Amino acid sequence: MANQVLQGGEVIPDWRIAGDWIDICSCNVPCPCTFAQPPTGNVCDVVFGYKIRAGHFGETSMAGLNVVIIAGFTGSIWHGDKIDAGVFFDAAANPAQRRALELIFTGQAGGWMKQFIQPILGSLKGVEFANISVDINESLENWRVEIPQILQAEGEALTGPTADPTKRVQTINPPGSEVGPTTGAVTWGKSVEGRWQAFGFSQDIPPGQNSKHIPFEWSGPDT
Numbered sequence: 001m002a003n004q005v006l007q008g009g010e011v012i013p014d015w016r017i018a019g020d021w022i023d024i025c026s027c028n029v030p031c032p033c034t035f036a037q038p039p040t041g042n043v044c045d046v047v048f049g050y051k052i053r054a055g056h057f058g059e060t061s062m063a064g065l066n067v068v069i070i071a072g073f074t075g076s077i078w079h080g081d082k083i084d085a086g087v088f089f090d091a092a093a094n095p096a097q098r099r100a101l102e103l104i105f106t107g108q109a110g111g112w113m114k115q116f117i118q119p120i121l122g123s124l125k126g127v128e129f130a131n132i133s134v135d136i137n138e139s140l141e142n143w144r145v146e147i148p149q150i151l152q153a154e155g156e157a158l159t160g161p162t163a164d165p166t167k168r169v170q171t172i173n174p175p176g177s178e179v180g181p182t183t184g185a186v187t188w189g190k191s192v193e194g195r196w197q198a199f200g201f202s203q204d205i206p207p208g209q210n211s212k213h214i215p216f217e218w219s220g221p222d223t
Contacts, residue, residue: 026040141156147198
């Protein structure tokens with residue numbers, strides 16, 4: 001794969017990251033956005049949490065880093081409507097990792113975020129580095145993202161009176177996957193809590209709203 005060169009001469013090397021994505025949002029369960037439909041009530045307030053389990057950006061390891069995106073939008077992100085968003089990158093990242101995160105998650109390095117974020121971003125409210133924890137139960141029983149004094153959001157696996165408690169409620173081949181085309185399953189959950197205040201966003205999502213988990217794997221630069 002040929003390296004990509006940005007304006008100014010910065011070279012984008014071969015890269016790949018893989019891990020877990022979770023969200024907690026104001027939509028009802030199941031979130032219509034994942035089915036490429038407008039959100040519940042045509043408005044969505046959401047937090048995305050990313051846990052990078054493996055990967056590299058050129059020679060720079062990316063394993064163990066976390067990212068949070070806080071966003072709000074009206075209408076359908078799959079049909080031309082825009083989002084307002086703010087981004088937290090992992091304060092544990094070294095300078096090379098920080099630059100890699102910025103390039104990947106803004107879409108400048110190619111890959112899925114070039115296709116997803118760049119076309120729908122209406123306003124970037126801010127970018128900060130923070131102490132981020134993204135914890136995901138191995139059996140996908142629950143998941144949580146936290147930034148001390150800024151954000152606390154948690155989801156738990158969806159179940160019900162006719163569900164097999166040993167299995168997860170999942171969707172295969174989602175038409176509106178927020179992590180891009182995937183062979184992985186969307187695991188449906190519901191919010192336990194969802195509180196955040198940053199970049200002009202202030203939310204307190206009640207228990208029982210949408211939450212979900214999707215594995216992701218992205219690579220670049222684009223050919």
